Amino acid sequence: MKFLLEVDMGENAFEGKAAEELGRILRYWGGNLRHYALTPGDGESVHDSAYREVGRWTVTE
Numbered sequence: 001m002k003f004l005l006e007v008d009m010g011e012n013a014f015e016g017k018a019a020e021e022l023g024r025i026l027r028y029w030g031g032n033l034r035h036y037a038l039t040p041g042d043g044e045s046v047h048d049s050a051y052r053e054v055g056r057w058t059v060t061e
Contacts, residue, residue, distance in 0.1 A: 003038070005029070007046060007055035014048065021048055029057060 014021040043058035
């Protein structure tokens with residue numbers, strides 16, 4: 001199995017704050033993963049701190 005996380009940082013990498021924003025996304029989803037079985041097909045949209053959809057994580061074969 002693979003766990004895939006894809007985040008589109010846009011043209012300006014979160015207004016120059018890519019490390020901060022990616023850190024927040026990783027902390028949030030890292031803590032939230034316990035709510036999933038993490039079996040192939042699981043996944044969820046990923047949002048930035050402004051609640052804009054910026055990507056997705058998925059579990060694949």
